[in-house]
Amino acid sequence: METQAAASTPRGKRTRDAIVDAAAQLMYVDGVAGTSVDKVLAASGAGKSQMYHYFKNKDQLVEAVIDRYLEQILGNQPAIFELTSWADLETWTEQLLDVHRRAGGPIACPLGNLAGEVGDNPKLAPLVDQAYRNWESHLVRGLKTLQDKGELAPDADPARLAQAAMTSVQGGLLIAHIRHDLTALEDALRIALAYLRGFRS
Amino acid sequence: METQAAASTPRGKRTRDAIVDAAAQLMYVDGVAGTSVDKVLAASGAGKSQMYHYFKNKDQLVEAVIDRYLEQILGNQPAIFELTSWADLETWTEQLLDVHRRAGGPIACPLGNLAGEVGDNPKLAPLVDQAYRNWESHLVRGLKTLQDKGELAPDADPARLAQAAMTSVQGGLLIAHIRHDLTALEDALRIALAYLRGFRS
DNA sequence: AGCTTGTTGTACTGATCGGTACAGTGAGAC
DNA sequence: GTCTCACTGTACCGATCAGTACAACAAGCT
Numbered sequence: 176m177e178t179q180a181a182a183s184t185p186r187g188k189r190t191r192d193a194i195v196d197a198a199a200q201l202m203y204v205d206g207v208a209g210t211s212v213d214k215v216l217a218a219s220g221a222g223k224s225q226m227y228h229y230f231k232n233k234d235q236l237v238e239a240v241i242d243r244y245l246e247q248i249l250g251n252q253p254a255i256f257e258l259t260s261w262a263d264l265e266t267w268t269e270q271l272l273d274v275h276r277r278a279g280g281p282i283a284c285p286l287g288n289l290a291g292e293v294g295d296n297p298k299l300a301p302l303v304d305q306a307y308r309n310w311e312s313h314l315v316r317g318l319k320t321l322q323d324k325g326e327l328a329p330d331a332d333p334a335r336l337a338q339a340a341m342t343s344v345q346g347g348l349l350i351a352h353i354r355h356d357l358t359a360l361e362d363a364l365r366i367a368l369a370y371l372r373g374f375r376s
Numbered sequence: 377m378e379t380q381a382a383a384s385t386p387r388g389k390r391t392r393d394a395i396v397d398a399a400a401q402l403m404y405v406d407g408v409a410g411t412s413v414d415k416v417l418a419a420s421g422a423g424k425s426q427m428y429h430y431f432k433n434k435d436q437l438v439e440a441v442i443d444r445y446l447e448q449i450l451g452n453q454p455a456i457f458e459l460t461s462w463a464d465l466e467t468w469t470e471q472l473l474d475v476h477r478r479a480g481g482p483i484a485c486p487l488g489n490l491a492g493e494v495g496d497n498p499k500l501a502p503l504v505d506q507a508y509r510n511w512e513s514h515l516v517r518g519l520k521t522l523q524d525k526g527e528l529a530p531d532a533d534p535a536r537l538a539q540a541a542m543t544s545v546q547g548g549l550l551i552a553h554i555r556h557d558l559t560a561l562e563d564a565l566r567i568a569l570a571y572l573r574g575f576r577s
Numbered sequence: 578a579g580c581t582t583g584t585t586g587t588a589c590t591g592a593t594c595g596g597t598a599c600a601g602t603g604a605g606a607c
Numbered sequence: 608g609t610c611t612c613a614c615t616g617t618a619c620c621g622a623t624c625a626g627t628a629c630a631a632c633a634a635g636c637t
Contacts, residue, residue, distance in 0.1 A: 182613090182614090183612095183613065184604080184605090184613060184614075186603085186604085186613085186614070187613065187614060190614080190615085204495065204496055205496075206407070206409055206492070206493040206495070207409075208407055208408075208409030208410045208493075209409045209493070211593075211594065211595080212594080212595060212596085213593075213594080213595090221615085222615060222616050222617075223595095223596085223597090223616085223617085224597095224598095224599095224614080224615055224616065224617085225614075225615065225616095226596095227595095227596070227597080228613085228614065228615080232595075232596075233595065233596090281495055281496060283492070283495060287492055287550060288492035288493070288495060289492065290492065290550055290553060290554050291407070291484070291488055291489035291490065291491065291492040291493060291550075291553075292407040292409075292410070292489070292492060292493045294405065294407070294482055294484060294489060294553065295405055295406075295482060300554065303554055304554045304555065307551070307554060335559075335563065338551065338559070338560055338563065339560075339563050339564065339567060341547075341551060342544070342547040342548050342550075342551045342560050342563070342564045343543070343544070343547055343564075344547070345546075345547040345550045345551060346542075346543040346544055346545070346546040346547020346548065346550065346564070347543050347547065349488060349491055349492075349543075349546045349547065349550065350508070350539065350542060350543045350546060352491060352492075352495065353491050353501065353504055353505045353508060354505060358536075358539070359539055359540075359543050362536065362539065362540050362543070363540065363543045363544075363547070366540060366567075366571055369571075370567055370570075370571070383583090383584095384582090384583065385582095385583060385584080385633095385634085385635095387583085387584070387633085387634090388583065388584065391584080391585085412623075412624065412625080413624080413625060413626085414623075414624075414625090422585090423585060423586055423587075424586085424587085424625095424626085424627090425584080425585055425586065425587085425627095425628095425629095426584075426585065426586095427626095428625095428626070428627080429583085429584070429585080433625075433626075434625065434626090
């Protein structure tokens with residue numbers, strides 16, 4: 176793909192990571208358009224020449240940030256990688272909640288924040304879509320596993336159920352975000368889990 | 377409150393409306409930070425002095441835009457004002473879907489788009505929250521009506537059920553938005569409705 | 578007519594935006 | 608050592624940003 180420059184030395188990698196880290200954090204709070212390249216560089220301690228050494232332009236930095244978000248998200252819900260029982264699914268929802276319980280930052284999904292803003296950007300929107308599909312794919316795989324084990328009805332559609340689960344997660348996070356109250360996410364996950372359990376076999 | 381200047385003549389009102397209309401449309405697509413005051417004025421045909429005659433600054437324009445969004449949203453789902461039966465609730469979800477079926481613009485909730493971006497802005501975030509609560513209040517009232525008529529279980533919590541419904545709407549729209557596919561919203565609404573019907577009495 | 582008040586056009590400011598130019602430095606390869 | 612190339616620091620560019628200054632206009636009221 177060669178869309179971005181790789182860092183070929185440890186020092187370079189450190190700098191590049193520092194830039195992406197700072198950008199990810201700032202954009203999580205202030206949005207993409209609200210986060211200037213200058214602010215990112217000030218926060219990361221890097222200079223402009225570094226930034227444009229590793230990224231062709233701001234959009235490419237945002238691409239890296241989207242990747243970083245996906246890594247963070249999946250890293251915070253490791254249960255999603257081994258969904259082999261209904262109990263595992265419940266563990267997954269618990270991990271999802273725990274991330275936002277030990278607050279610090281705002282209650283929000285970094286990708287969800289981007290979704291609204293990036294909306295039509297022809298370069299960025301597909302990447303956000305891709306990130307969501309990647310996330311969702313782990314759910315699909317898990318549900319298929321359950322289906323193979325005979326714990327999910329054979330006529331259930333794992334892809335569709337997974338999308339419904341993602342919908343609950345995102346809706347719950349959006350409402351929880353603006354209300355500064357996790358209740359919406361808790362309820363959404365509980366309802367979603369109950370819905371999925373309706374396809375138990 | 378006197379937060380904003382009112383237009384006291386028909387001519388002034390027309391100008392003010394044109395500015396808000398243009399801003400609402402542009403911000404729906406490009407976000408708040410992505411929409412400059414200059415672009416709004418170019419699109420509305422107004423000059424800068426008009427803008428700052430009616431609004432103290434850009435944030436106050438955004439406030440007016442949020443109000444406009446709520447009007448548009450509620451105007452597109454009139455069934456929400458008279459929810460007196462389960463059939464009315466179904467009608468409401470159908471209206472919700474119809475808005476986005478006769479596409480044109482992107483599939484998205486204008487308030488939802490703002491939610492991510494505005495996230496922490498201490499001036500704007502409460503207004504988005506307020507708009508959502510206003511929207512939701514009509515659902516709460518409808519569910520209470522059903523409860524009074526004995527069609528909803530007495531121990532059901534209308535406020536909590538309404539929040540769950542909003543969560544589904546927003547999640548469905550967010551996923552439908554990035555996928556350019558209404559399926560997510562259709563499923564989310566169907567699931568939400570079924571969940572509510574579980575409290576039928 | 579003249580006065581008042583709401584409204585409008587245009588020109589401008591200083592700050593910040595994304596992006597570039599270019600000279601320099603650092604560390605590993607030989 | 609010295610060559611090389613990845614990496615870095617700083618100064619700069621034109622464009623655009625939100626917001627201001629100020630003079631002119633339009634219309635209702637007396």
